[in-house]
Amino acid sequence: MTPFDLAGLLTFWSRRWDDILELMVEHLVVVLISLAIAMVIGVIVGMLTWNKPIPAAIVIAAAGVALTIPSLALLALLIRPFGLGWTSTVIALTFYSLLPIVRNTIVGLREVPPSVLESAMGMGMGPIKRMMSIQLPIAWPIILTGVRVAAQLTIGIAAIAAYVAGPGLGTLIFNGLSSLGSKNALNFALTGTLCVIILALVVDAAFVQITRLTTSRGLRA
Amino acid sequence: MPESTDTALTQIASRTDGARIVLDRVSKVYPGQDAPAVEEFSMVAEPGELIMFVGPSGCGKTTTMKMINRIIEPSSGSITIDGRDILSLDPSELRRHIGYVIQQIGLFPHMTIAENIAVVPKLLGWSKQRTAERIDELLQTVQLDPGTFAHRYPRQLSGGQQQRVGVARALAANPPVMLMDEPFGATDPITREKLQAEFLRLQESIGKTIIFVTHDFDEAIKLGDRIAVLSERSQIEQFDTPAAILAEPANAYVRSFIGHGAALKRLALIPVETAVLGAASAAVDHHRIATDDSLRDALDLLIVTGAPAIGVVDRSGSLVGSLTVERISTALGADATALAATRSDEGRPA
Numbered sequence: 001m002t003p004f005d006l007a008g009l010l011t012f013w014s015r016r017w018d019d020i021l022e023l024m025v026e027h028l029v030v031v032l033i034s035l036a037i038a039m040v041i042g043v044i045v046g047m048l049t050w051n052k053p054i055p056a057a058i059v060i061a062a063a064g065v066a067l068t069i070p071s072l073a074l075l076a077l078l079i080r081p082f083g084l085g086w087t088s089t090v091i092a093l094t095f096y097s098l099l100p101i102v103r104n105t106i107v108g109l110r111e112v113p114p115s116v117l118e119s120a121m122g123m124g125m126g127p128i129k130r131m132m133s134i135q136l137p138i139a140w141p142i143i144l145t146g147v148r149v150a151a152q153l154t155i156g157i158a159a160i161a162a163y164v165a166g167p168g169l170g171t172l173i174f175n176g177l178s179s180l181g182s183k184n185a186l187n188f189a190l191t192g193t194l195c196v197i198i199l200a201l202v203v204d205a206a207f208v209q210i211t212r213l214t215t216s217r218g219l220r221a
Numbered sequence: 222m223p224e225s226t227d228t229a230l231t232q233i234a235s236r237t238d239g240a241r242i243v244l245d246r247v248s249k250v251y252p253g254q255d256a257p258a259v260e261e262f263s264m265v266a267e268p269g270e271l272i273m274f275v276g277p278s279g280c281g282k283t284t285t286m287k288m289i290n291r292i293i294e295p296s297s298g299s300i301t302i303d304g305r306d307i308l309s310l311d312p313s314e315l316r317r318h319i320g321y322v323i324q325q326i327g328l329f330p331h332m333t334i335a336e337n338i339a340v341v342p343k344l345l346g347w348s349k350q351r352t353a354e355r356i357d358e359l360l361q362t363v364q365l366d367p368g369t370f371a372h373r374y375p376r377q378l379s380g381g382q383q384q385r386v387g388v389a390r391a392l393a394a395n396p397p398v399m400l401m402d403e404p405f406g407a408t409d410p411i412t413r414e415k416l417q418a419e420f421l422r423l424q425e426s427i428g429k430t431i432i433f434v435t436h437d438f439d440e441a442i443k444l445g446d447r448i449a450v451l452s453e454r455s456q457i458e459q460f461d462t463p464a465a466i467l468a469e470p471a472n473a474y475v476r477s478f479i480g481h482g483a484a485l486k487r488l489a490l491i492p493v494e495t496a497v498l499g500a501a502s503a504a505v506d507h508h509r510i511a512t513d514d515s516l517r518d519a520l521d522l523l524i525v526t527g528a529p530a531i532g533v534v535d536r537s538g539s540l541v542g543s544l545t546v547e548r549i550s551t552a553l554g555a556d557a558t559a560l561a562a563t564r565s566d567e568g569r570p571a
């Protein structure tokens with residue numbers, strides 16, 4: 001491997017900054033799409049199971065087991081039915097996002113005090129109204145924390161999606177790994193890794209803001 | 222039968238000054254339990270009456286009360302409000318016309334005080350303007366300054382303030398019926414006394430039919446028009462006015478519930494003006510009691526000061542007579558006689 005050369009890295013960046021930026025945007029987009037899908041599925045599953053101990057335990061256990069499947073293996077399995085590229089990537093990322101989102105939805109809904117639920121019922125709110133205007137808003141900060149964890153998780157895993165020709169910064173890393181010994185191998189890998197870290201930090205900061213803006217002031221400690 | 226459900230609810234809802242509630246042999250057996258929690262409970266609450274359920278923990282007070290708004294479904298028996306069988310009405314619709322206050326208050330933490338109070342008016346489709354006016358009015362009624370409190374969140378209020386909001390929220394849509402499960406249970410004695418006094422004043426002006434659960438007999442005496450003393454499985458040991466229960470407890474169980482000092486508790490219910498007063502000149506010292514204070518307050522003053530007689534002043538502050546321990550005792554005896562007379566007049570079942 002060629003020794004590290006800062007000047008070389010800077011040149012690499014100045015030549016390819018538009019490619020790098022595009023990959024970063026792609027990376028972000030694929031993560032956001034997966035999170036959105038996982039949120040819809042995860043919150044619905046959570047809403048359907050939170051008060052049924054056995055289904056809830058099964059869902060949490062299943063999602064936990066799912067998380068132990070190595071991402072490379074899952075991606076390889078997805079190639080056959082879904083082909084290379086975006087679809088397989090989105091499915092894999094959604095899959096990994098489900099656990100934190102489902103689990104936090106269940107935990108969040110369970111944390112709504114029974115007295116609050118009883119007074120909602122006693123005031124004449126039906127089950128759907130109770131869920132939408134009382135339970136979900138109270139569980140919201142906890143659900144969002146789950147989404148935030150899922151975001152961190154999938155930003156990392158998305159880098160591996162380049163293995164199935166998926167979008168995003170993994171392309172840079174895989175380029176580097178597959179051309180070891182060439183002049184820019186280290187620059188590719190290093191840039192890809194750095195960008196993943198930066199993206200993770202930026203997204204995390206964004207989540208802090210989103211949580212702050214979308215959580216009722218009455219729920220803040 | 223959605224149509225008849227609607228008209229029935231409209232009729233109940235229009236009786237904002239209290240509806241008649243009839244429970245007829247209502248029982249509740251919780252699933253998996255052999256003994257019923259409530260067995261064959263029958264009672265009539267007249268419009269505008271404030272009825273207290275008192276009894277030891279676990280006797281079924283809460284269960285009985287919650288069957289009225291169908292938070293708990295009765296296993297058998299019937300419950301009607303103004304003649305309408307509640308089991309034939311949509312439970313959510315029904316509950317919008319029954320104010321509900323629980324011991325744990327259960328304010329919605331993510332909503333402001335104003336939003337909490339607005340919940341039922343919103344469900345009933347009130348206009349923004351009407352809702353806003355009602356919120357202001359109610360906060361004033363429960364003695365919370367709207368400017369200060371309307372936009373606060375529940376966690377920014379003290380326990381006693383939250384209790385008041387709980388009551389205001391239950392009153393929001395002016396329901397004819399209120400169910401209150403130990404609404405002042407979680408407060409210190411001083412706050413509780415204040416809330417009770419405010420609540421009494423409030424009930425004088427709104428006149429709802431209220432079922433009020435407590436296990437504090439003194440609270441029951443203080444607030445209730447009638448008290449139902451309950452034992453295991455919500456059996457009614459006695460159902461009568463506070464004065465009647467204190468003067469003539471139906472049995473040993475009720476007597477044990479009253480505890481010591483029944484005479485003193487009765488005195489607390491009798492205003493000074495009902496006693497036969499002595500000459501104003503007998504009140505030589507400067508100790509004074511008002512005509513609308515209770516005889517218990519008068520006795521208290523007599524004992525504390527050691528004076529043989531105290532002066533009685535009317536609302537304008539002028540001396541109208543005097544009271545001694547003998548006169549208080551006579552008034553207590555006269556009260557019991559009067560009570561017995563009205564009871565035999567009405568031929569009322571005990």
Ligand SMILES: Nc1ncnc2c1ncn2[C@@H]1O[C@H](COP(=O)(O)OP(=O)(O)OP(=O)(O)O)[C@@H](O)[C@H]1O
Nearest residue numbers: 251252258276277278279280281282283284285436
């Ligand atoms: N959801 C339930 N499932 C089974 N049993 C219950 C349930 N709720 C209450 N019970 C039982 O029914 C009986 C009456 O309970 P209830 O809550 O009505 O009593 P209470 O008079 O309100 O008591 P407290 O003063 O302690 O509130 C008790 O023995 C209680 O254990």
Ligand SMILES: [Mg+2]
Nearest residue numbers: 282283284402
């Ligand atoms: Mg109770």
